Every structure is written in C-alpha cells, then in structure tokens.
Amino acid sequence: MHALPPGVDPAELARIALTVAVEAGRLVVDERPAGLGVAETKSSATDIVTVMDQRSQDHLLARLGELRPQDGFAGEERGARASESGITWVVDPIDGTVNYLYEIPAYAVSVAAVVGDPGVDGAWQPVAGAVVNPVTGERYTAWLGGGSWRSVGDEEPRRLHVTETSLGQALCGTGFGYDADRRAWQAAVLTHVLPRVRDIRRLGSAALDLCRVAEGSLDVYYERGLNPWDVAAGWLVATEAGAVVSDLHGQAPRAELTLAGAPVLHTSLGTALERAIEQVGPENVR
Numbered sequence: 001m002h003a004l005p006p007g008v009d010p011a012e013l014a015r016i017a018l019t020v021a022v023e024a025g026r027l028v029v030d031e032r033p034a035g036l037g038v039a040e041t042k043s044s045a046t047d048i049v050t051v052m053d054q055r056s057q058d059h060l061l062a063r064l065g066e067l068r069p070q071d072g073f074a075g076e077e078r079g080a081r082a083s084e085s086g087i088t089w090v091v092d093p094i095d096g097t098v099n100y101l102y103e104i105p106a107y108a109v110s111v112a113a114v115v116g117d118p119g120v121d122g123a124w125q126p127v128a129g130a131v132v133n134p135v136t137g138e139r140y141t142a143w144l145g146g147g148s149w150r151s152v153g154d155e156e157p158r159r160l161h162v163t164e165t166s167l168g169q170a171l172c173g174t175g176f177g178y179d180a181d182r183r184a185w186q187a188a189v190l191t192h193v194l195p196r197v198r199d200i201r202r203l204g205s206a207a208l209d210l211c212r213v214a215e216g217s218l219d220v221y222y223e224r225g226l227n228p229w230d231v232a233a234g235w236l237v238a239t240e241a242g243a244v245v246s247d248l249h250g251q252a253p254r255a256e257l258t259l260a261g262a263p264v265l266h267t268s269l270g271t272a273l274e275r276a277i278e279q280v281g282p283e284n285v286r
C-alpha cells in the first residue's frame with residue numbers, strides 16, 4: 001500500500017477524474033470528424049491511433065494541469081509531466097480505440113489518480129478514478145475506501161458489488177493483443193479456459209471489462225498485455241466493489257496478466273489459467 005500524500009482527498013480526486021473524463025468523452029463523440037481514419041499505428045498495423053485519441057489526451061493533459069498543476073501525467077499517447085505532489089494522473093484517452101473507429105459503442109475515457117511510479121510494475125496503485133462510456137452515458141467512479149459507483153445520465157449513482165459464482169457458471173471477459181504471435185498464444189490458452197466457464201465475452205476495452213466485473217455484468221476477467229493506462233481506473237473500480245485484481249501470483253496487475261473477480265472466483269480462474277499456461281507452454285516472444 002503506497003501512502004496518500006498529506007492533505008490529498010481521494011474523493012475530490014475522483015470528482016476531478018469524472019469531470020474531465022466526461023468532458024473528453026463528449027469531445028470524442030461530438031467532434032468526431034466524418035470519415036475518421038487511422039492517424040498512425042504503434043506496435044503493429046492493427047495497433048491504431050486516431051486523431052481523436054490524441055485530441056482527447058491533449059484535453060485531459062490541459063484540464064488536469066489547470067485543476068491539479070503539481071500532479072504528474074502519464075497517458076497512452078504523447079504527452080507526460082513529472083509529479084511534484086506525489087499524485088500522477090494515468091489516462092487512456094480512448095480505451096477501445098478499434099471499437100471507436102468502427103463505431104461500436106464499447107469504448108471509454110479512463111482517468112485515474114495514482115500514487116507511486118506507474119512506469120514500474122508493482123510500484124504504484126490507483127487511489128481515485130473514473131471510466132466513462134460517452135456513447136451509453138455509463139459513468140463509473142471509485143476512490144480509496146469510498147466504494148465504486150455507477151450512474152447513467154442523471155440517475156443517482158448506484159454502489160457496485162462483485163458477484164461470487166462457480167467457475168463453470170462464470171461469464172468471463174478477456175481480450176487479445178495487437179501482435180499476431182501473442183494472439184496465437186492467447187487463443188491457445190483460451191481453448192483451455194472456454195470449456196471451464198459459462199461463456200466468454202470480448203468487449204474490446206479493458207477499462208469497461210473491469211467496470212463490468214465491479215457491477216456483476218461480467219463475473220471475471222483476465223487479459224495479458226495490458227498497460228497501466230488500460231487498467232488504472234478500472235482496477236480501483238473493481239477492487240472498491242470487492243474484487244481481487246492481481247497478476248497470476250497475487251501481486252499487482254501487470255503486463256504478464258491482469259486477473260479480476262470476486263475472491264473465490266479469482267482463485268478458481270487463476271488456477272485454471274496456471275494449468276492452461278503449463279499445457280500451452282510459454283509465449284513465443286520475438
């Protein structure tokens with residue numbers, strides 16, 4: 001557990017996270033250009049960035065700089081700032097970029113305030129966050145010790161709680177990377193998991209997957225290859241709703257694996273994943 005800097009109110013940070021995430025969400029919906037295309041690719045030809053990813057992050061950087069000028073900033077796209085306050089904002093300006101490009105309404109702006117160094121696995125943790133789906137109006141917020149909350153439109157926020165169930169009855173979320181060799185390995189692991197659970201859902205946004213675990217519209221979720229900006233806010237929304245969120249060894253989530261679910265189910269899926277990975281063998285990392 002990393003200590004909160006003196007005088008920092010996580011509830012206030014959550015309010016700021018929600019405010020700027022809603023603003024950025026409106027931007028990416030209202031100002032989406034006709035004929036939106038791929039502005040550039042990153043790790044592979046399918047790892048895309050649109051002009052709106054960058055515009056959303058530019059907005060978040062500017063607004064968080066206004067509201068919390070001493071805080072650091074780290075985002076998926078270009079733009080970073082060192083922290084002078086002990087708080088760093090970790091943002092995904094559009095989580096589910098491929099869904100955004102294809103106009104599939106399953107993408108979100110994810111904004112989290114973290115303590116520690118988000119560039120080092122296990123050396124940071126979220127203390128407040130918000131995940132906003134700007135198409136459906138779903139707004140998720142959480143802050144350390146304050147619980148997880150969901151609202152849609154003007155409705156009163158509802159407190160979230162995870163669901164315990166058996167692995168065989170569990171609706172399991174997962175996702176796949178942008179690298180072909182990784183996807184082949186993920187598919188091989190999935191062949192061992194799929195028969196063990198109720199069914200699989202691949203929504204395309206880790207932030208929304210983690211929020212769905214918090215609200216019980218997914219029972220459990222796992223994915224390899226996620227970045228801090230994909231998980232930072234959803235991690236806290238899930239844990240404040242009673243989920244365990246970890247890697248495969250009970251430590252903080254990291255690129256090797258993010259695994260989230262109610263305590264008993266988290267353990268059951270973790271055991272099944274360990275066995276699956278033993279049978280499939282190590283990933284072919286080039």
Ligand code: LIP
Nearest residue numbers: 094095096097175176204205206
């Ligand atoms: C996405 C993740 C998702 C994963 C996708 C992609 P992005 O993040 O949220 O869980 O399966 O491949 O990485 O790239 O849309 O910000």
